[in-house]
Amino acid sequence: MADTVFTIDGLTVTFGEFCAVDDVSLKVRRGSITGLIGPNGAGKTTLFNAITGNLSPDRGTVTLNGKQVTGLPPDRLFAMGLGRTFQIPRPFARMSVLENVMLAPLAQIGERLTGPFLSARAVRAQEKEIRVRAMEVLEFMTLSPLADHPAGKISGGQMKLLELARVLMGDPEIILLDEPAAGVNPTLAGTLIERIEDLNQQGKTFVIIEHDMDFIMRHCDPIIALAQGKVVFEGTAVEAQSNPILLDAYLGARVDA
Amino acid sequence: MIGLISYLVFFTTVASILAIAVLGLNLQWGNTGLFNGGVVAFFGAGAYGTLLLGGTPQPDHMGGFGLIYPLALLGGMVAAGLLAWIVGVLTLRMRHDYLAISTFGVAVAFENLMRNAEWLSGGAKGIRGFERPLRAALGDGFLYNLLFLLFVLLLLFATYRFLELLVGSPFGRLLRAIREDETAARSLGKSPDRIRLIAFITGSVIMGLAGGLYGTFYAFVSPQDVLPTLTFQIWAMLIVGGAGNNRGAIMGAFLIWAAWTASGWGLSRFAPVEMQIFAGSIQYVLIGLVIVGMLLWRPQGLFPERLVVSQSGHAKN
Numbered sequence: 001m002a003d004t005v006f007t008i009d010g011l012t013v014t015f016g017e018f019c020a021v022d023d024v025s026l027k028v029r030r031g032s033i034t035g036l037i038g039p040n041g042a043g044k045t046t047l048f049n050a051i052t053g054n055l056s057p058d059r060g061t062v063t064l065n066g067k068q069v070t071g072l073p074p075d076r077l078f079a080m081g082l083g084r085t086f087q088i089p090r091p092f093a094r095m096s097v098l099e100n101v102m103l104a105p106l107a108q109i110g111e112r113l114t115g116p117f118l119s120a121r122a123v124r125a126q127e128k129e130i131r132v133r134a135m136e137v138l139e140f141m142t143l144s145p146l147a148d149h150p151a152g153k154i155s156g157g158q159m160k161l162l163e164l165a166r167v168l169m170g171d172p173e174i175i176l177l178d179e180p181a182a183g184v185n186p187t188l189a190g191t192l193i194e195r196i197e198d199l200n201q202q203g204k205t206f207v208i209i210e211h212d213m214d215f216i217m218r219h220c221d222p223i224i225a226l227a228q229g230k231v232v233f234e235g236t237a238v239e240a241q242s243n244p245i246l247l248d249a250y251l252g253a254r255v256d257a
Numbered sequence: 258m259i260g261l262i263s264y265l266v267f268f269t270t271v272a273s274i275l276a277i278a279v280l281g282l283n284l285q286w287g288n289t290g291l292f293n294g295g296v297v298a299f300f301g302a303g304a305y306g307t308l309l310l311g312g313t314p315q316p317d318h319m320g321g322f323g324l325i326y327p328l329a330l331l332g333g334m335v336a337a338g339l340l341a342w343i344v345g346v347l348t349l350r351m352r353h354d355y356l357a358i359s360t361f362g363v364a365v366a367f368e369n370l371m372r373n374a375e376w377l378s379g380g381a382k383g384i385r386g387f388e389r390p391l392r393a394a395l396g397d398g399f400l401y402n403l404l405f406l407l408f409v410l411l412l413l414f415a416t417y418r419f420l421e422l423l424v425g426s427p428f429g430r431l432l433r434a435i436r437e438d439e440t441a442a443r444s445l446g447k448s449p450d451r452i453r454l455i456a457f458i459t460g461s462v463i464m465g466l467a468g469g470l471y472g473t474f475y476a477f478v479s480p481q482d483v484l485p486t487l488t489f490q491i492w493a494m495l496i497v498g499g500a501g502n503n504r505g506a507i508m509g510a511f512l513i514w515a516a517w518t519a520s521g522w523g524l525s526r527f528a529p530v531e532m533q534i535f536a537g538s539i540q541y542v543l544i545g546l547v548i549v550g551m552l553l554w555r556p557q558g559l560f561p562e563r564l565v566v567s568q569s570g571h572a573k574n
Contacts, residue, residue: 052444078446086444092437094501095430096566102427103434104445110427111447113455123426148566170446 005030011060020046022229033206035220043229083172089159093152101134104169141165157184174205276510279494281463287500289456290436294357295364299337301483303465304472306336312387318379326390337465345457372480383479499558
């Protein structure tokens, strides 16, 4: 399975009596844009949180590039090449857009307490590199005119772009996007989709939660549907369009799978 | 005239010492968002530590190790750092108000320990027998106080420079990110727990330095010096000056200390005789009003935090 970048096996997350993610198993193909769909409350974001270590699953395993990573904290997973964005953007509000992006690179020597004193020159050199790259990434995400703005004062759509820009600075292999286009105006959403396609061509793997069916059908392969915490469908866009279970699930009807 | 100058030297010395403590709190709260409600415990650990290590042997309590002064002062800072490490490991998992409550509790416990553990800290009588450094050579007069003020100003400047470099570095960026959104920082590969602890200890060591200087200045420390009032004063200084801005922190220290001293003087001069016994309480009420007023009308302080736009690597106004 050389082309499987990560595998989820029997993942289960419960909140008290409620089973938010129920025995989910799936594989994500390297270089794919995998779409994750399902009605509100289907467990999509919970599944993301369980994968990225934001909450720990009750049962099941997550395997990343052949390594068991179940329950590892988000910072370790990011260092291993798994990045994510949030459904509700989480900008560092009272920091500039540029600072938001410059934060993300891993292994910054200046992040040590002694950095600015014992290795001032090395820190300055690294900062210069990071700044150049940060400006490139902001340019790529069409955010460079906002570099000096406080991140809390840009629009919601721009915050979505900023979320992706930050993640890109860490150069992860796999990026989980939680509703990247929700609340983004059509022009910006178009930019975002183009960027995702570009990055995918460069070899990045995406898993995307999205309610915009047009986007899902056009850009995602495969498409995986969740309903009431279970996988109810997995296949291509063409298969999805003719699948009665999927249509049912998306309309929120009860599924006895 | 010499009386006024002498008073100004005294005033500036105390204000500068407090400014150092405010800078320590600014690292914790202004930059990292850690609500330390027990500033006085770390200030006190520095004061007690310095005097115990640097004083002459005493029959009725521990200490009097007679260390040379720089070592005693460093020892006080280490004491504050050790206390911060223990407290930090135990409490830093808590957020905001919970952290404030638990650190406030630590400070009250610290005061009670100092008041009751006579073998350690001399109890309510405090620590005596500390010789101010170089006093034999310089005497006790105006010259001594002037040189001590210079020494304090030098340390205030050094602390300020240290923190400016720190918050302008990627480490400072990381602190701000943790303050703004810990979950997001963690998802970008950062380890907030470790960084919060480092910031908490560093800030507390700076408070310990302030405490050590305070103890040196009076050559005496007692439980009366580590009451919660001092924590509130230091907080008022930071809030008025501007959390997140080191210059603001220093300005706030001078402004609040001036207001505190002036209100004390004014009350003793103009308040009716029967009110005099309440003068101290009225001052506390005033400082509380200043904090509340600032938080309502100008929460960012007189000198708000400046946004770092790292294109040039400098802060923008």
